[in-house]
Amino acid sequence: MEFLDEYQSIDGCVINDPMTLALTFMPEICDYQDLVVDVDISTGVGLGNTFGDFYNYEKKPKNMKVAMGVRPRMFMELFLERMEKLAQKS
Numbered sequence: 824m825e826f827l828d829e830y831q832s833i834d835g836c837v838i839n840d841p842m843t844l845a846l847t848f849m850p851e852i853c854d855y856q857d858l859v860v861d862v863d864i865s866t867g868v869g870l871g872n873t874f875g876d877f878y879n880y881e882k883k884p885k886n887m888k889v890a891m892g893v894r895p896r897m898f899m900e901l902f903l904e905r906m907e908k909l910a911q912k913s
Contacts, residue, residue, distance in 0.1 A: 838902070845901055846890070852901070854892035857885040 827833040845852055858875040861883075875889050 841902055842893070842898060845898055849897070849901055852894050852898050853890035855888045856891045858887055858889045859883045859885055860887040860889065 824836045827835070827837060842852075858877065859879050859881075860873060860875050863869040863872045863874065875887075876883070879885075
Protein backbone atom coordinates (compact mmCIF):
# COMPACT_ATOMS: atom_id res chain seq x y z
CA MET A 824 0.00 0.00 0.00
CA GLU A 825 2.93 2.35 0.65
CA PHE A 826 4.16 1.80 -2.92
CA LEU A 827 0.75 2.62 -4.40
CA ASP A 828 0.48 5.72 -2.25
CA GLU A 829 3.98 6.96 -3.09
CA TYR A 830 4.12 6.20 -6.81
CA GLN A 831 0.48 6.28 -7.94
CA SER A 832 -1.21 8.45 -5.29
CA ILE A 833 -3.62 5.63 -4.42
CA ASP A 834 -4.74 5.67 -0.81
CA GLY A 835 -5.38 2.00 -0.05
CA CYS A 836 -4.74 -1.01 -2.19
CA VAL A 837 -5.66 -2.33 -5.60
CA ILE A 838 -7.22 -5.79 -5.76
CA ASN A 839 -7.49 -6.44 -9.50
CA ASP A 840 -7.20 -10.24 -9.30
CA PRO A 841 -10.15 -10.66 -6.90
CA MET A 842 -12.23 -8.33 -9.10
CA THR A 843 -11.44 -10.41 -12.18
CA LEU A 844 -12.45 -13.59 -10.39
CA ALA A 845 -15.60 -11.96 -9.00
CA LEU A 846 -16.75 -11.14 -12.53
CA THR A 847 -16.79 -14.88 -13.24
CA PHE A 848 -19.49 -15.31 -10.59
CA MET A 849 -21.22 -11.95 -10.78
CA PRO A 850 -20.71 -10.13 -14.12
CA GLU A 851 -23.35 -7.56 -13.16
CA ILE A 852 -20.74 -5.93 -10.89
CA CYS A 853 -19.59 -3.98 -13.98
CA ASP A 854 -21.13 -2.00 -16.82
CA TYR A 855 -19.83 -2.92 -20.26
CA GLN A 856 -19.38 -1.38 -23.69
CA ASP A 857 -18.73 -3.24 -26.93
CA LEU A 858 -15.54 -1.84 -28.49
CA VAL A 859 -12.88 -2.50 -31.04
CA VAL A 860 -9.88 -3.60 -28.96
CA ASP A 861 -6.45 -4.01 -30.49
CA VAL A 862 -2.85 -4.61 -29.45
CA ASP A 863 0.01 -2.38 -30.56
CA ILE A 864 2.52 -4.58 -32.40
CA SER A 865 4.72 -1.76 -33.67
CA THR A 866 8.21 -1.30 -32.32
CA GLY A 867 8.87 1.19 -29.57
CA VAL A 868 7.54 2.12 -26.19
CA GLY A 869 3.92 1.24 -27.10
CA LEU A 870 4.72 -2.37 -28.03
CA GLY A 871 2.20 -4.70 -26.43
CA ASN A 872 -0.17 -1.98 -25.22
CA THR A 873 -3.82 -2.97 -25.46
CA PHE A 874 -6.22 -0.19 -26.36
CA GLY A 875 -9.91 0.34 -27.01
CA ASP A 876 -10.75 2.36 -30.10
CA PHE A 877 -13.69 4.41 -28.85
CA TYR A 878 -14.04 6.17 -32.21
CA ASN A 879 -13.59 3.02 -34.33
CA TYR A 880 -11.13 4.94 -36.46
CA GLU A 881 -10.47 2.02 -38.85
CA LYS A 882 -14.14 0.93 -39.03
CA LYS A 883 -13.37 -2.56 -37.69
CA PRO A 884 -16.10 -4.79 -36.20
CA LYS A 885 -16.38 -4.59 -32.43
CA ASN A 886 -14.52 -7.53 -30.96
CA MET A 887 -14.66 -7.21 -27.19
CA LYS A 888 -16.92 -6.32 -24.31
CA VAL A 889 -14.99 -3.90 -22.07
CA ALA A 890 -15.81 -3.19 -18.44
CA MET A 891 -16.30 0.56 -18.16
CA GLY A 892 -17.78 1.00 -14.71
CA VAL A 893 -17.94 -0.91 -11.47
CA ARG A 894 -20.37 -1.17 -8.57
CA PRO A 895 -17.79 -1.09 -5.76
CA ARG A 896 -20.22 -1.79 -2.94
CA MET A 897 -21.53 -4.92 -4.69
CA PHE A 898 -17.98 -6.12 -5.27
CA MET A 899 -16.83 -5.45 -1.70
CA GLU A 900 -19.84 -7.26 -0.24
CA LEU A 901 -19.10 -10.32 -2.38
CA PHE A 902 -15.37 -10.15 -1.60
CA LEU A 903 -15.87 -9.84 2.16
CA GLU A 904 -18.50 -12.60 2.17
CA ARG A 905 -16.12 -14.98 0.38
CA MET A 906 -13.18 -14.06 2.62
CA GLU A 907 -15.29 -14.59 5.73
CA LYS A 908 -16.35 -18.05 4.54
CA LEU A 909 -12.73 -18.89 3.80
CA ALA A 910 -11.63 -17.75 7.26
CA GLN A 911 -14.33 -19.85 8.93
CA LYS A 912 -13.03 -22.98 7.20
CA SER A 913 -9.55 -22.48 8.66
